Amino acid sequence: MGKVTLYFTAGSMPSRACLLLLRTLNVDVEIKQVDLLEGEQHNESFLKINPVGKIPVLVDDGFTLSESRAILAYLVNSRKPGDKLYPTDAKKRAVIDQRLYYDATVVFPALVAIVRPSLYNKVTEVSQESKNNLIKILRILEGYLKGHNYFAGDDLTIADFSILPNITSVVEFGFDLSKELPNLDKWYKKMQSVPGFDENKAGAKLLADIMTKIIGTSVF
Ligand SMILES: N[C@@H](CCC(=O)N[C@@H](CS)C(=O)NCC(=O)O)C(=O)O
Incomplete structure:
Protein backbone atom coordinates (compact mmCIF):
# COMPACT_ATOMS: atom_id res chain seq x y z
CA MET A 1 0.00 0.00 0.00
CA LYS A 80 -12.56 -4.09 2.67
CA PRO A 81 -14.80 -4.39 -0.41
CA GLY A 82 -18.23 -5.77 0.39
CA ASP A 83 -17.73 -5.45 4.15
CA LYS A 84 -20.74 -4.84 6.41
CA LEU A 85 -19.46 -1.27 6.83
CA TYR A 86 -20.69 -0.62 3.26
CA PRO A 87 -22.29 -3.76 1.87
CA THR A 88 -22.98 -4.30 -1.82
CA ASP A 89 -26.58 -5.50 -1.35
CA ALA A 90 -28.64 -2.83 -3.16
CA LYS A 91 -31.21 -2.23 -0.43
CA LYS A 92 -28.74 -2.28 2.45
CA ARG A 93 -26.48 0.13 0.61
CA ALA A 94 -29.43 2.36 -0.30
CA VAL A 95 -30.38 2.80 3.35
CA ILE A 96 -26.78 3.71 4.21
CA ASP A 97 -26.66 6.18 1.31
CA GLN A 98 -29.95 7.74 2.45
CA ARG A 99 -28.49 8.33 5.93
CA LEU A 100 -25.28 9.72 4.39
CA TYR A 101 -27.19 12.16 2.18
CA TYR A 102 -29.42 13.20 5.06
CA ASP A 103 -26.32 13.80 7.16
CA ALA A 104 -24.61 15.75 4.36
CA THR A 105 -27.56 17.91 3.40
CA VAL A 106 -29.42 18.36 6.69
CA VAL A 107 -27.50 17.39 9.86
CA PHE A 108 -24.10 18.87 9.04
CA PRO A 109 -25.51 22.14 7.58
CA ALA A 110 -27.58 22.59 10.76
CA LEU A 111 -24.36 22.48 12.78
CA VAL A 112 -22.60 24.79 10.35
CA ALA A 113 -25.46 27.29 10.82
CA ILE A 114 -24.71 27.23 14.55
CA VAL A 115 -20.93 27.59 14.42
CA ARG A 116 -20.12 29.51 11.24
CA PRO A 117 -21.32 33.02 12.20
CA SER A 118 -19.29 32.90 15.42
CA LEU A 119 -16.19 31.19 14.01
CA TYR A 120 -15.79 33.29 10.91
CA ASN A 121 -17.60 36.55 11.77
CA LYS A 122 -17.21 36.56 15.57
CA VAL A 123 -20.98 36.79 16.14
CA THR A 124 -21.33 36.52 19.92
CA GLU A 125 -24.69 34.77 20.04
CA VAL A 126 -26.08 31.54 18.59
CA SER A 127 -29.59 32.11 17.27
CA GLN A 128 -32.39 30.24 19.00
CA GLU A 129 -33.79 29.40 15.57
CA SER A 130 -30.65 27.50 14.56
CA LYS A 131 -30.65 25.61 17.86
CA ASN A 132 -34.34 24.71 17.51
CA ASN A 133 -33.70 23.52 13.97
CA LEU A 134 -30.90 21.23 15.17
CA ILE A 135 -33.11 19.80 17.92
CA LYS A 136 -35.80 18.96 15.34
CA ILE A 137 -33.17 17.11 13.29
CA LEU A 138 -31.90 15.23 16.35
CA ARG A 139 -35.47 13.95 16.82
CA ILE A 140 -35.43 12.58 13.27
CA LEU A 141 -32.14 10.81 14.04
CA GLU A 142 -33.72 9.45 17.21
CA GLY A 143 -36.48 7.96 15.03
CA TYR A 144 -34.00 6.31 12.65
CA LEU A 145 -32.52 4.44 15.61
CA LYS A 146 -35.86 3.12 16.88
CA GLY A 147 -35.57 -0.66 17.13
CA HIS A 148 -32.05 -0.63 15.65
CA ASN A 149 -28.53 -0.70 17.05
CA TYR A 150 -27.09 1.52 14.35
CA PHE A 151 -28.26 4.13 11.85
CA ALA A 152 -28.72 1.76 8.93
CA GLY A 153 -29.95 -1.29 10.85
CA ASP A 154 -28.18 -3.75 13.09
CA ASP A 155 -24.63 -3.43 11.74
CA LEU A 156 -22.12 -0.64 12.19
CA THR A 157 -21.76 1.15 8.83
CA ILE A 158 -20.17 4.25 7.36
CA ALA A 159 -23.45 6.07 8.13
CA ASP A 160 -22.54 5.84 11.81
CA PHE A 161 -19.05 7.15 11.08
CA SER A 162 -20.48 10.10 9.21
CA ILE A 163 -22.97 11.02 11.94
CA LEU A 164 -20.78 10.35 15.01
CA PRO A 165 -18.60 13.50 14.86
CA ASN A 166 -21.73 15.65 14.52
CA ILE A 167 -23.32 14.10 17.60
CA THR A 168 -20.02 14.32 19.49
CA SER A 169 -20.00 18.05 18.79
CA VAL A 170 -23.63 18.38 19.88
CA VAL A 171 -22.70 16.69 23.18
CA GLU A 172 -19.57 18.83 23.64
CA PHE A 173 -21.75 21.89 22.99
CA GLY A 174 -23.57 20.94 26.19
CA PHE A 175 -26.62 19.10 24.83
CA ASP A 176 -27.81 16.31 27.14
CA LEU A 177 -28.97 13.44 24.88
CA SER A 178 -30.24 11.39 27.83
CA LYS A 179 -33.03 13.89 28.58
CA GLU A 180 -35.29 13.20 25.61
CA LEU A 181 -33.37 11.15 23.04
CA PRO A 182 -32.78 7.72 24.63
CA ASN A 183 -32.00 5.87 21.38
CA LEU A 184 -29.43 8.45 20.37
CA ASP A 185 -27.96 8.43 23.86
CA LYS A 186 -27.62 4.62 23.82
CA TRP A 187 -26.07 4.67 20.33
CA TYR A 188 -23.64 7.43 21.34
CA LYS A 189 -22.49 5.44 24.39
CA LYS A 190 -21.95 2.37 22.19
CA MET A 191 -19.98 4.39 19.62
CA GLN A 192 -17.46 5.40 22.28
CA SER A 193 -15.70 2.06 21.84
CA VAL A 194 -14.93 2.80 18.16
CA PRO A 195 -11.13 3.20 17.67
CA GLY A 196 -10.24 6.87 17.51
CA PHE A 197 -13.29 7.99 19.50
CA ASP A 198 -11.17 9.87 22.07
CA GLU A 199 -9.34 11.72 19.32
CA ASN A 200 -12.72 12.63 17.78
CA LYS A 201 -13.99 13.79 21.17
CA ALA A 202 -10.88 15.94 21.72
CA GLY A 203 -11.55 17.64 18.35
CA ALA A 204 -15.19 18.24 19.30
CA LYS A 205 -14.07 19.71 22.62
CA LEU A 206 -11.63 22.01 20.86
CA LEU A 207 -14.41 23.37 18.64
CA ALA A 208 -16.76 23.70 21.63
CA ASP A 209 -14.08 25.62 23.58
CA ILE A 210 -13.53 28.03 20.68
CA MET A 211 -17.31 28.61 20.51
CA THR A 212 -17.53 29.16 24.28
CA LYS A 213 -14.72 31.69 24.08
CA ILE A 214 -16.56 33.65 21.38
CA ILE A 215 -20.13 33.50 22.75
CA GLY A 216 -19.19 33.52 26.45
CA THR A 217 -21.25 30.44 27.32
CA SER A 218 -21.76 26.91 26.06
CA VAL A 219 -23.94 26.56 22.95
CA PHE A 220 -26.59 24.52 24.85
N1 LIG B 1 -19.54 18.21 2.35
C1 LIG B 1 -18.16 18.40 2.75
C2 LIG B 1 -18.09 19.54 3.76
C3 LIG B 1 -16.69 19.99 3.97
C4 LIG B 1 -16.63 21.24 4.82
O1 LIG B 1 -17.60 22.02 4.91
N2 LIG B 1 -15.47 21.46 5.45
C5 LIG B 1 -15.28 22.64 6.25
C6 LIG B 1 -14.74 22.29 7.62
S1 LIG B 1 -15.91 21.37 8.54
C7 LIG B 1 -14.26 23.55 5.58
O2 LIG B 1 -13.25 23.08 5.07
N3 LIG B 1 -14.50 24.85 5.61
C8 LIG B 1 -13.61 25.84 5.12
C9 LIG B 1 -14.32 26.99 4.50
O3 LIG B 1 -15.54 26.90 4.28
O4 LIG B 1 -13.65 27.98 4.25
C10 LIG B 1 -17.62 17.10 3.37
O5 LIG B 1 -18.41 16.37 3.96
O6 LIG B 1 -16.44 16.82 3.22
Whole structure:
Protein backbone atom coordinates (compact mmCIF):
# COMPACT_ATOMS: atom_id res chain seq x y z
CA MET A 1 0.00 0.00 0.00
CA GLY A 2 1.25 3.49 -0.87
CA LYS A 3 1.21 6.55 1.27
CA VAL A 4 -2.10 7.83 2.68
CA THR A 5 -2.51 11.49 3.62
CA LEU A 6 -5.51 13.22 5.20
CA TYR A 7 -5.87 17.00 5.05
CA PHE A 8 -7.60 17.67 8.31
CA THR A 9 -8.38 19.91 11.22
CA ALA A 10 -9.53 18.51 14.56
CA GLY A 11 -12.56 20.76 14.97
CA SER A 12 -14.04 19.75 11.61
CA MET A 13 -16.77 17.11 11.80
CA PRO A 14 -16.29 15.62 8.31
CA SER A 15 -12.52 15.50 8.87
CA ARG A 16 -13.08 13.58 12.08
CA ALA A 17 -15.43 11.13 10.36
CA CYS A 18 -12.65 10.19 7.93
CA LEU A 19 -10.05 9.85 10.65
CA LEU A 20 -12.37 7.64 12.73
CA LEU A 21 -12.78 5.22 9.83
CA LEU A 22 -9.06 5.29 9.03
CA ARG A 23 -8.39 4.32 12.65
CA THR A 24 -11.00 1.55 12.55
CA LEU A 25 -9.51 0.17 9.33
CA ASN A 26 -6.05 0.52 10.89
CA VAL A 27 -4.74 2.51 7.92
CA ASP A 28 -1.36 4.14 8.43
CA VAL A 29 -2.15 7.79 7.70
CA GLU A 30 -0.17 11.00 7.64
CA ILE A 31 -2.25 13.93 8.88
CA LYS A 32 -1.69 17.33 7.33
CA GLN A 33 -3.23 20.08 9.42
CA VAL A 34 -5.09 22.84 7.58
CA ASP A 35 -5.75 25.88 9.78
CA LEU A 36 -9.17 27.10 8.62
CA LEU A 37 -9.28 30.10 10.95
CA GLU A 38 -5.98 31.26 9.41
CA GLY A 39 -7.53 30.76 5.94
CA GLU A 40 -5.07 28.07 4.82
CA GLN A 41 -7.89 26.42 2.80
CA HIS A 42 -7.69 29.39 0.42
CA ASN A 43 -3.94 29.08 -0.20
CA GLU A 44 -2.97 28.41 -3.79
CA SER A 45 -1.16 25.22 -2.81
CA PHE A 46 -4.25 23.81 -1.05
CA LEU A 47 -6.61 24.86 -3.84
CA LYS A 48 -4.55 22.71 -6.17
CA ILE A 49 -5.47 19.74 -3.98
CA ASN A 50 -9.13 20.72 -3.57
CA PRO A 51 -10.38 23.62 -5.72
CA VAL A 52 -13.47 23.80 -3.48
CA GLY A 53 -11.23 25.00 -0.64
CA LYS A 54 -12.56 22.60 1.97
CA ILE A 55 -11.30 19.76 4.10
CA PRO A 56 -11.20 16.80 4.47
CA VAL A 57 -9.18 15.63 1.49
CA LEU A 58 -7.73 12.14 1.23
CA VAL A 59 -4.72 11.40 -0.92
CA ASP A 60 -4.22 7.66 -1.39
CA ASP A 61 -1.05 6.82 -3.25
CA GLY A 62 -1.55 9.79 -5.59
CA PHE A 63 -5.36 9.45 -5.85
CA THR A 64 -7.01 12.61 -4.47
CA LEU A 65 -10.58 12.66 -3.12
CA SER A 66 -12.65 15.25 -1.26
CA GLU A 67 -16.14 15.02 0.31
CA SER A 68 -16.06 13.05 3.53
CA ARG A 69 -18.82 10.58 2.65
CA ALA A 70 -17.21 9.76 -0.69
CA ILE A 71 -13.98 9.22 1.24
CA LEU A 72 -15.72 6.88 3.72
CA ALA A 73 -17.20 4.81 0.88
CA TYR A 74 -13.89 4.74 -0.99
CA LEU A 75 -11.98 3.59 2.09
CA VAL A 76 -14.25 0.58 2.56
CA ASN A 77 -14.44 -0.16 -1.18
CA SER A 78 -10.65 -0.08 -1.48
CA ARG A 79 -9.69 -1.73 1.85
CA LYS A 80 -12.56 -4.09 2.67
CA PRO A 81 -14.80 -4.39 -0.41
CA GLY A 82 -18.23 -5.77 0.39
CA ASP A 83 -17.73 -5.45 4.15
CA LYS A 84 -20.74 -4.84 6.41
CA LEU A 85 -19.46 -1.27 6.83
CA TYR A 86 -20.69 -0.62 3.26
CA PRO A 87 -22.29 -3.76 1.87
CA THR A 88 -22.98 -4.30 -1.82
CA ASP A 89 -26.58 -5.50 -1.35
CA ALA A 90 -28.64 -2.83 -3.16
CA LYS A 91 -31.21 -2.23 -0.43
CA LYS A 92 -28.74 -2.28 2.45
CA ARG A 93 -26.48 0.13 0.61
CA ALA A 94 -29.43 2.36 -0.30
CA VAL A 95 -30.38 2.80 3.35
CA ILE A 96 -26.78 3.71 4.21
CA ASP A 97 -26.66 6.18 1.31
CA GLN A 98 -29.95 7.74 2.45
CA ARG A 99 -28.49 8.33 5.93
CA LEU A 100 -25.28 9.72 4.39
CA TYR A 101 -27.19 12.16 2.18
CA TYR A 102 -29.42 13.20 5.06
CA ASP A 103 -26.32 13.80 7.16
CA ALA A 104 -24.61 15.75 4.36
CA THR A 105 -27.56 17.91 3.40
CA VAL A 106 -29.42 18.36 6.69
CA VAL A 107 -27.50 17.39 9.86
CA PHE A 108 -24.10 18.87 9.04
CA PRO A 109 -25.51 22.14 7.58
CA ALA A 110 -27.58 22.59 10.76
CA LEU A 111 -24.36 22.48 12.78
CA VAL A 112 -22.60 24.79 10.35
CA ALA A 113 -25.46 27.29 10.82
CA ILE A 114 -24.71 27.23 14.55
CA VAL A 115 -20.93 27.59 14.42
CA ARG A 116 -20.12 29.51 11.24
CA PRO A 117 -21.32 33.02 12.20
CA SER A 118 -19.29 32.90 15.42
CA LEU A 119 -16.19 31.19 14.01
CA TYR A 120 -15.79 33.29 10.91
CA ASN A 121 -17.60 36.55 11.77
CA LYS A 122 -17.21 36.56 15.57
CA VAL A 123 -20.98 36.79 16.14
CA THR A 124 -21.33 36.52 19.92
CA GLU A 125 -24.69 34.77 20.04
CA VAL A 126 -26.08 31.54 18.59
CA SER A 127 -29.59 32.11 17.27
CA GLN A 128 -32.39 30.24 19.00
CA GLU A 129 -33.79 29.40 15.57
CA SER A 130 -30.65 27.50 14.56
CA LYS A 131 -30.65 25.61 17.86
CA ASN A 132 -34.34 24.71 17.51
CA ASN A 133 -33.70 23.52 13.97
CA LEU A 134 -30.90 21.23 15.17
CA ILE A 135 -33.11 19.80 17.92
CA LYS A 136 -35.80 18.96 15.34
CA ILE A 137 -33.17 17.11 13.29
CA LEU A 138 -31.90 15.23 16.35
CA ARG A 139 -35.47 13.95 16.82
CA ILE A 140 -35.43 12.58 13.27
CA LEU A 141 -32.14 10.81 14.04
CA GLU A 142 -33.72 9.45 17.21
CA GLY A 143 -36.48 7.96 15.03
CA TYR A 144 -34.00 6.31 12.65
CA LEU A 145 -32.52 4.44 15.61
CA LYS A 146 -35.86 3.12 16.88
CA GLY A 147 -35.57 -0.66 17.13
CA HIS A 148 -32.05 -0.63 15.65
CA ASN A 149 -28.53 -0.70 17.05
CA TYR A 150 -27.09 1.52 14.35
CA PHE A 151 -28.26 4.13 11.85
CA ALA A 152 -28.72 1.76 8.93
CA GLY A 153 -29.95 -1.29 10.85
CA ASP A 154 -28.18 -3.75 13.09
CA ASP A 155 -24.63 -3.43 11.74
CA LEU A 156 -22.12 -0.64 12.19
CA THR A 157 -21.76 1.15 8.83
CA ILE A 158 -20.17 4.25 7.36
CA ALA A 159 -23.45 6.07 8.13
CA ASP A 160 -22.54 5.84 11.81
CA PHE A 161 -19.05 7.15 11.08
CA SER A 162 -20.48 10.10 9.21
CA ILE A 163 -22.97 11.02 11.94
CA LEU A 164 -20.78 10.35 15.01
CA PRO A 165 -18.60 13.50 14.86
CA ASN A 166 -21.73 15.65 14.52
CA ILE A 167 -23.32 14.10 17.60
CA THR A 168 -20.02 14.32 19.49
CA SER A 169 -20.00 18.05 18.79
CA VAL A 170 -23.63 18.38 19.88
CA VAL A 171 -22.70 16.69 23.18
CA GLU A 172 -19.57 18.83 23.64
CA PHE A 173 -21.75 21.89 22.99
CA GLY A 174 -23.57 20.94 26.19
CA PHE A 175 -26.62 19.10 24.83
CA ASP A 176 -27.81 16.31 27.14
CA LEU A 177 -28.97 13.44 24.88
CA SER A 178 -30.24 11.39 27.83
CA LYS A 179 -33.03 13.89 28.58
CA GLU A 180 -35.29 13.20 25.61
CA LEU A 181 -33.37 11.15 23.04
CA PRO A 182 -32.78 7.72 24.63
CA ASN A 183 -32.00 5.87 21.38
CA LEU A 184 -29.43 8.45 20.37
CA ASP A 185 -27.96 8.43 23.86
CA LYS A 186 -27.62 4.62 23.82
CA TRP A 187 -26.07 4.67 20.33
CA TYR A 188 -23.64 7.43 21.34
CA LYS A 189 -22.49 5.44 24.39
CA LYS A 190 -21.95 2.37 22.19
CA MET A 191 -19.98 4.39 19.62
CA GLN A 192 -17.46 5.40 22.28
CA SER A 193 -15.70 2.06 21.84
CA VAL A 194 -14.93 2.80 18.16
CA PRO A 195 -11.13 3.20 17.67
CA GLY A 196 -10.24 6.87 17.51
CA PHE A 197 -13.29 7.99 19.50
CA ASP A 198 -11.17 9.87 22.07
CA GLU A 199 -9.34 11.72 19.32
CA ASN A 200 -12.72 12.63 17.78
CA LYS A 201 -13.99 13.79 21.17
CA ALA A 202 -10.88 15.94 21.72
CA GLY A 203 -11.55 17.64 18.35
CA ALA A 204 -15.19 18.24 19.30
CA LYS A 205 -14.07 19.71 22.62
CA LEU A 206 -11.63 22.01 20.86
CA LEU A 207 -14.41 23.37 18.64
CA ALA A 208 -16.76 23.70 21.63
CA ASP A 209 -14.08 25.62 23.58
CA ILE A 210 -13.53 28.03 20.68
CA MET A 211 -17.31 28.61 20.51
CA THR A 212 -17.53 29.16 24.28
CA LYS A 213 -14.72 31.69 24.08
CA ILE A 214 -16.56 33.65 21.38
CA ILE A 215 -20.13 33.50 22.75
CA GLY A 216 -19.19 33.52 26.45
CA THR A 217 -21.25 30.44 27.32
CA SER A 218 -21.76 26.91 26.06
CA VAL A 219 -23.94 26.56 22.95
CA PHE A 220 -26.59 24.52 24.85
N1 LIG B 1 -19.54 18.21 2.35
C1 LIG B 1 -18.16 18.40 2.75
C2 LIG B 1 -18.09 19.54 3.76
C3 LIG B 1 -16.69 19.99 3.97
C4 LIG B 1 -16.63 21.24 4.82
O1 LIG B 1 -17.60 22.02 4.91
N2 LIG B 1 -15.47 21.46 5.45
C5 LIG B 1 -15.28 22.64 6.25
C6 LIG B 1 -14.74 22.29 7.62
S1 LIG B 1 -15.91 21.37 8.54
C7 LIG B 1 -14.26 23.55 5.58
O2 LIG B 1 -13.25 23.08 5.07
N3 LIG B 1 -14.50 24.85 5.61
C8 LIG B 1 -13.61 25.84 5.12
C9 LIG B 1 -14.32 26.99 4.50
O3 LIG B 1 -15.54 26.90 4.28
O4 LIG B 1 -13.65 27.98 4.25
C10 LIG B 1 -17.62 17.10 3.37
O5 LIG B 1 -18.41 16.37 3.96
O6 LIG B 1 -16.44 16.82 3.22
